[in-house]
Amino acid sequence: MTQKNHVDDAAQAPVVQAQGLIKQFGDFRAVDGISFVIQPGQCFGFLGPNGAGKTTTLKMLMGLSDFDAGNLRVLDQPLPDAARAIRARVGLVPQADNLDPDFTVRENLFMYARFFGLKRAAVGKRVDELLAFSELTHKADAKVETLSGGMKRRLTIARALINNPDIVVLDEPTTGLDPQVRHMIWARLAELRARGVTLILTTHYMEEAERLCDELVVMDLGKILEQGSPEQLVSRLDASDVIELRGSVSEGLFATLRSMSQHAERYGTAVYVYTHAPAAILDFLGEDTGLTVIHRRAGLEDVFLRLTGRGLRE
Amino acid sequence: MRRSIWALPRLRLIAMALIARNFLVWRKLMGPAIALNFGEPLIYLLGLGLGLGHLVGTVGGLPYLTFLASGVVASSAMTTVSFEGMYSVFTRMVPQKTYDAMMATPMDVDDIILGEVIWAALKGLISAAAILLVAAFLGAVPGGFAALWALPVVFLMGLAFAGPAIIMSAVAGSYDFFNYYFVLVVTPMFMLSGVFFPLDSFPPALQVGVQFLPLTHAVEVIRPLIVGQPVAQLGLHLWVLAGFAGLSFYGAVAMVRRRLWV
Numbered sequence: 034m035t036q037k038n039h040v041d042d043a044a045q046a047p048v049v050q051a052q053g054l055i056k057q058f059g060d061f062r063a064v065d066g067i068s069f070v071i072q073p074g075q076c077f078g079f080l081g082p083n084g085a086g087k088t089t090t091l092k093m094l095m096g097l098s099d100f101d102a103g104n105l106r107v108l109d110q111p112l113p114d115a116a117r118a119i120r121a122r123v124g125l126v127p128q129a130d131n132l133d134p135d136f137t138v139r140e141n142l143f144m145y146a147r148f149f150g151l152k153r154a155a156v157g158k159r160v161d162e163l164l165a166f167s168e169l170t171h172k173a174d175a176k177v178e179t180l181s182g183g184m185k186r187r188l189t190i191a192r193a194l195i196n197n198p199d200i201v202v203l204d205e206p207t208t209g210l211d212p213q214v215r216h217m218i219w220a221r222l223a224e225l226r227a228r229g230v231t232l233i234l235t236t237h238y239m240e241e242a243e244r245l246c247d248e249l250v251v252m253d254l255g256k257i258l259e260q261g262s263p264e265q266l267v268s269r270l271d272a273s274d275v276i277e278l279r280g281s282v283s284e285g286l287f288a289t290l291r292s293m294s295q296h297a298e299r300y301g302t303a304v305y306v307y308t309h310a311p312a313a314i315l316d317f318l319g320e321d322t323g324l325t326v327i328h329r330r331a332g333l334e335d336v337f338l339r340l341t342g343r344g345l346r347e
Numbered sequence: 348m349r350r351s352i353w354a355l356p357r358l359r360l361i362a363m364a365l366i367a368r369n370f371l372v373w374r375k376l377m378g379p380a381i382a383l384n385f386g387e388p389l390i391y392l393l394g395l396g397l398g399l400g401h402l403v404g405t406v407g408g409l410p411y412l413t414f415l416a417s418g419v420v421a422s423s424a425m426t427t428v429s430f431e432g433m434y435s436v437f438t439r440m441v442p443q444k445t446y447d448a449m450m451a452t453p454m455d456v457d458d459i460i461l462g463e464v465i466w467a468a469l470k471g472l473i474s475a476a477a478i479l480l481v482a483a484f485l486g487a488v489p490g491g492f493a494a495l496w497a498l499p500v501v502f503l504m505g506l507a508f509a510g511p512a513i514i515m516s517a518v519a520g521s522y523d524f525f526n527y528y529f530v531l532v533v534t535p536m537f538m539l540s541g542v543f544f545p546l547d548s549f550p551p552a553l554q555v556g557v558q559f560l561p562l563t564h565a566v567e568v569i570r571p572l573i574v575g576q577p578v579a580q581l582g583l584h585l586w587v588l589a590g591f592a593g594l595s596f597y598g599a600v601a602m603v604r605r606r607l608w609v
């Protein structure tokens with residue numbers, strides 16, 4: 034597949050510039066004044082609980098969703114006016130499968146090329162390459178309805194690449210897939226990034242965000258709460274370590290732990306202690322606490338939970 | 348920043364991509380489709396035409412089989428187009444999410460609906476052509492080869508019926524909703540537009556009422572073309588059909604935008 038050399042030439046111009054985007058559904062403000070810039074060749078992630086406004090933001094980037102206020106430019110063209118021209122250079126991997134069930138794997142790719150106005154003869158070689166890229170060559174003539182979930186997702190990704198896009202937008206690309214497929218998809222996405230394709234994705238898998246993304250925003254309730262590289266986000270946390278205690282922690286012990294640490298919280302039967310000095314707390318707890326003590330480095334998941342809270346989103 | 352669902356639709360060639368897609372699916376399921384296209388009219392024409400025709404004799408100077416065949420060419424196009432515009436379009440729009448996939452490409456709702464309207468009219472054309480062929484074999488096409496002029500009119504009436512059916516799809520919550528349209532629109536037209544009986548057998552008030560039904564106008568053109576008689580008020584009938592086609596296309600684009608735009 035073609036290298037995206039022109040992206041390097043224009044390395045200065047951001048591929049996405051969003052300013053003060055607002056999206057209202059009746060009384061509900063799905064996106065509440067967000068601004069961000071995505072550089073070419075970056076993998077940019079939107080992290081957030083369900084209902085945070087991630088999918089709506091992606092739809093706005095593709096001109097599929099209107100916005101009520103703000104400014105949005107993609108590939109140096111304004112939205113919504115240039116939506117069709119922008120979509121010609123973007124590939125979308127949607128959250129829900131919408132492959133054509135009446136067609137085979139290969140027919141799905143050829144047909145999708147038609148929707149971009151690409152002629153069958155012009156994409157023959159590319160279809161073969163994409164089948165190989167997504168490891169579906171052996172399934173080329175199988176009907177889509179006979180494919181497993183993982184194969185369908187791989188085909189959806191291959192389909193999103195049919196127009197040789199400058200940007201690939203992925204809405205929860207590995208949700209519901211087994212670890213083998215997930216790792217395979219991560220490897221392919223890394224390959225795309227290495228070729229200079231800009232990746233924009235939403236996820237609520239911390240591991241996925243940590244592995245793939247150069248830059249992350251954490252969203253909740255339509256707002257951007259934090260932005261930075263995964264390392265930056267973790268380092269900005271007020272603690273380097275987390276000690277988790279399972280069992281019955283008395284109010285007295287909890288109060289002491291809170292005074293010794295940066296932050297401590299109770300959730301169900303567990304207590305989470307966020308600290309820069311884990312050794313002191315572990316010493317204080319000693320051996321015979323009668324509790325299960327788990328000590329680990331703070332990670333992206335802690336950033337996420339500290340920012341968005343532990344309440345369920347339903 | 349908000350697009351208006353009422354913005355005038357644009358007609359673009361990329362709509363052909365949707366027609367190509369639907370054709371490819373149709374080709375895979377061609378056997379049963381053709382069987383239905385030929386089998387159903389054959390049974391209708393033989394059963395009603397010969398059975399009822401035996402009792403009726405001639406209608407408006409035509410053998411009943413000829414009268415019936417020329418009407419069924421039109422009514423069958425209506426039914427085919429309505430089914431396509433409702434059940435098939437709804438399937439692609441809602442459970443199958445085919446339109447969502449297309450809208451992530453440079454295709455817009457305008458292109459999708461233009462393609463669907465033309466495709467539905469083409470399917471109506473296929474079923475009408477099948478009936479014309481069956482009728483010719485039964486000797487019920489006195490117009491000879493000139494009867495082929497009925498086909499472009501069938502295509503136009505197909506366009507006129509596709510838009511309303513797609514509007515129904517755009518507002519439907521489920522397939523059951525289409526029952527209303529069949530009971531309130533398709534079946535009354537089927538019975539009242541002169542397919543089975545001449546209009547002058549109705550009470551005068553009803554004769555005026557049926558002038559507002561597009562199928563009446565389609566039958567008024569298609570029947571004389573098939574039986575080889577001059578068409579009265581050709582321009583009026585074609586303008587009515589074209590008006591239905593244009594307005595309902597606009598309405599269909601707007602309603603599908605309302606449903607699919609977020």
